Amino acid sequence: MSKNKNKNKNRDRVGQVGTNGNSSGATPSAPKVESKTPSSQELLAVNEVSESAIAEAADVDIDAVSTMTITPEMTNLPALLRKAQEALELCRKREKRANEFKEELDKERVKLSDQEKSQRERSRELDRQEKELKEERTALDAQQREILDQEEALKKRELNAEAGFITERRESLRLLEEEARLVRQEIGDCRKVVAEERLALERDLAHRMEEHEELLRRNEAEMKSRFESEYEELKKNEQKLHLQLVDIERAKRKLEFERQDIEEQRKNLEQRTEQRAAAREEALNFEIKALNARLSSASADRDRLDAILREREESDRRFGNKSPEQVLAELNESVKCCQKLEKQLAARPNLAAVERLALLEREREAWEGEQYRLTQEKLELERKLGLCEIAVTEVETLRDQKKALETSRNLLQAALEELRADVEDRIRRSDGVSPFPALMQMDEDKALRSSVNLQEDAIDLSEFTTDLQHRIASDPDASNPLYYSLRDLRCFLGGLAMSRLHLLQGISGTGKTSLPIAFSRAVGAGFKLIEVQAGWRDRQDLVGHFNAFERRFYESEFLQGLYEAQSPCYDGRPYIVVLDEMNLSHPEQYFADLLSALEQEPHLQKLDLMTAPVEPAPKLMTNGRTLLIPRNVWFVGTANHDETTKDFADKTYDRGHVMELPRNREEFAPQRPHHRNPVAFESLKGAFDQAREKNGKHGTHAYKFLDEKFAEFLGRKFRVGWGNRLERQMMDFVPVVVAAGGSVGEATDHILATKLLRKIRNRHDTRMEHLVELQTLVQESWKELDKKGKPTHSLAIIADELRRLGSGDDE
Known part of the structure; x- marks a missing residue:
């Protein structure tokens, strides 16, 4: 404000001096003064030059102005105008x-x-700074106008000086x-x-360059990750x-x-019919038959x-009329493209190359704009050309389609x-080769062809069970x-006597899979572990299937186990096929043939592998197409019950053990067993038969107990019943458990x-009072069967159901 006040005072003084000079009348050269008065255009040019010079002044220019000395030449407005115009030109270039x-x-x-939202905020900040700079520039313009006013006053004082006003000139020079x-x-x-603003701008520019480089590095990393x-x-x-x-x-x-199989069967049937009908005329019609066969x-x-x-043709249509070679070529081209991109990514440019790339990018943008314009012109010309030559294009298209079809x-x-x-x-290579290579290889295996010495002595099941426990441990x-x-081992032995299908249930880690394998090792039996898959749907997934194209039967591990079980090395020993995670798929689907076969007489228990005999066939196959299910084989399936498994059907539970x-199992110190030859299958079966003869009355008593005490109650309250199969199973199971050291109550x-x-579990129609009555009935009637033991398993199931229905009674 003090500076502006001084300027105003100086202008006032200049005005007073000019006025006094005019009033004194001593102005002999007044016309000359008017001739030298600057025009409005000159004043506008001076104003423009001054504004531009102040706005665009560099440090060197400002230093020059600050150090210059006012000379008489500086009061010459035309010279000053010319210099100002030169300065204006320089300022315009700058x-x-x-x-x-x-x-x-x-x-x-x-x-x-466009790349980062935060940059928009910085851009707005720069706009705000630019606005402030404009405001400052406006203030400088105001100062410039004041300088013009001062120059105008100087011009007046120059005129007065030329008129002879020495005193005023001195005063004006002082001013x-x-x-x-x-x-x-x-x-x-x-x-x-x-200087401060330039330093701030340089700092901001350096900060922006750093952010830009960081953004480029992030983009490079993202591009590399996206490419990978x-x-x-x-x-x-x-x-x-x-x-x-x-x-x-x-x-x-x-x-x-x-x-082809159906066609061959049909031809074989027609051929046999023709041969039977024309047996007497065979000699006369031999040539005709040969011609018909060739036809x-x-x-x-x-x-x-x-x-x-x-x-x-259907395959080609699905693949867009592309051959497999073309599809493979496209895949290879894609792989090559990916490899090329990886090489390009590995050869990313350095900082200098990035700067050069930025320059090229700007040039590319200009080129793309020109290219877009030319492209639009080209499209317009092509559109006009297409309208003129549409007929020719259609003909060429038809010609190309014809070539493609050819x-x-x-x-x-x-x-x-x-x-x-x-x-x-x-077909030529498969002649004389068996479709069962794995089974044929077993026939040639010396280890499987040789017999082993077996333990054929009579077995005491009680001692056998104790010895089995220590051998497993x-x-x-x-x-x-x-x-x-x-108790678990007695139950397992009883199950072997009762059924050839075992279902071992329990949570993971309780030894379901280990029990049959450990039993096999302890008695010297053979075993085969089969891992059931969730996608099994039929017997082909379990047994294997025949590939007519290759004339080969894909023998599964299960089929090889059945064949191994009847080889000379294992036919005299027990053999266990373990189906791990049996209920990952429905056993009633892939195991249906085995479930049905196990219900038949022993000589009818077989698997038909082929529809017609094959040559050469494995030695142990019957009629070149059928494989018997050996008597010494048991099927043991393990099962977990969770969201990934299937439930067994009631018929599977009823047929199996x-x-x-x-x-949790109690640990003990096992005794070191003596060496023993593998237990013979006939010895184990004889021990089961002897137990039936000796303890058959216990089986009859146990079945009579269940039938009299629970048949009517379970049928009336829970709609649970049973048939003759249960009686047969109890006549096999109970005597063996008793002979192995258990009790009738334990087996029952x-x-x-x-x-x-098991059939009353998780039912929605179960009533709590019926469960309480069943619990009381079991507790009160059990003393008639076994005075020492308790039905712990049965009472546990009833207690679980009572808890499920909301009762706190656990007894």
Whole structure:
């Protein structure tokens, strides 16, 4: 404010001096003064030059102004105007460079704002600063206008000086010196402000460059990660496509050979009919029959090749009329593209290259704009050309389609010839080779062909059970010692006598899978562990299947186990097939044939593997197509019950022996057993038969007890009943448990819990009062069967159901 006041005072003084000069009348050169008065255009030019010079002044210019000395030449307005115009031109060039720099900054700002939201905030901050700079520039413009006023006053004083006003000239020179001092002071202040703003702008620019480099590094990392993910996705898609192609090819081959089998069966049937009808005329019609056979074969080949051609056309249609080679070529091209991108990513440019890339990017943007304009012009010209030449294009399109169809036909013809050659080669190589390579290899295995010495002495089941417990606990082949109670082992032996199908249930880690394997090792029996899969649906998943295209039967581990069980090495010993996680799929589907066969007489228990005999066939197969189920084989399935498993059907529970192993088992110090030969199957079976003869009355008594005490009550209250199968099973189970050292109550408790009370679990129509009555009935009537023992398993099931229904009675 003090500076402005001084300026106003100086203007007032200049005005007073001019007025006094005019009033004195001593103005002889008044016309000359008017001739030298600057025009309005000159004043506007001076104003423009001053504004631009102050706004665009550099440090060097400001220093020059601050240090210059006022000379008489400086009061010459035309010279000052010329110099001011030169300064204006210089300022315009600088302003142009500044504008170019500003445009580059704007482009960078726009680019950064698109990549990061935070950059928008910084851009707004810069706009605010720019607005403040404009305001400051407006203030400088006001100062510049004041300087123009001062220059105008100087012009007046110059005129007065020319008129002879020496005193006024001196006064005006003093005032000019004072104003020059004030201007130098203001210029110094402006220089400081400009320096501070330039330093701030340089800092902000450096900060933006750092952020830009950091953004480039992040983009590079994201691009690398995206390329890697896309490459992995491409590999997964390639694997999926390969698997789909394999599945399609396998299904196509399976369908084709099924059709061939049917066709061959039909031809064989027709051939046999013709042979029987024309037996007497065979000699006369031999040549005719040969010609007919050749004609039938040619027709079959034609039909087969037509079917193959139709399937291949359908396959080509599904793949967009692309051959497998083209699909594979596209996949290979994708892999090469990914590898190329990886190499490009590994060869990312350095900082200098990034700067060069930024420059090229700006040039590319300009080129793209020009390219877009040219593209639009090109499209317009092409549209006009297309309207004129549409007929020619249609003809060329039809010609291209014709060529494509001819190429596809040639490829299909070549593939058909290749397929025919492949089929003929496979048929030629399969002649004289057995479709059961694994079973044939077992026939040649010396270890399986040789017999072993067996322990054929009579077995005392009580001593056998105790010895079995210690042998299992001290098994050197087991990773951890296994401790099973005598009650569990007695129940397992009773189940072996009762049924050839065992279902071992319980939570994970209770030794369900280990029990049958440990039993096999302890008695020297054979075993085969089969891991059931969740996708099994029929017997082919369990037993295996025949591939007519390769003339080979894919023998599963299960089939090899059945064949191994009747080899000379194992036919005299027990053999256990363990189906681990049996209820991952429905056993009633994939195990249906075995469930049905086990209900038949022993000589009818068999599996039909082929529809017709094969040559050469494995030695132990009957009629070249049937495999008997050996008498020495037991099937033991383990089961967990959770959201990933299936429930067994009641018929499966009824046919099998069910055991639920406890969570905790008591440990003991096992005795070191003596060496013993493998136990003979006949010895074990003889021990079971002897137990039935000796303790058969206990089985009859136990069944009579269940029938009299629980049949009517369970049928009336819970709709639970049973048939003759339960009686047969109890006549086999109870005597063996008693002979092994158990009691009738122990055996009956297991049958009641697993065969009858199992059916009342988790039912929605169960009433609590009926459970209480059943609990009381079991507790009161059990003393008639076993005065010492208690039905712990049966009472536990009833207690669990009472808790489920909300009762706190656990007794």
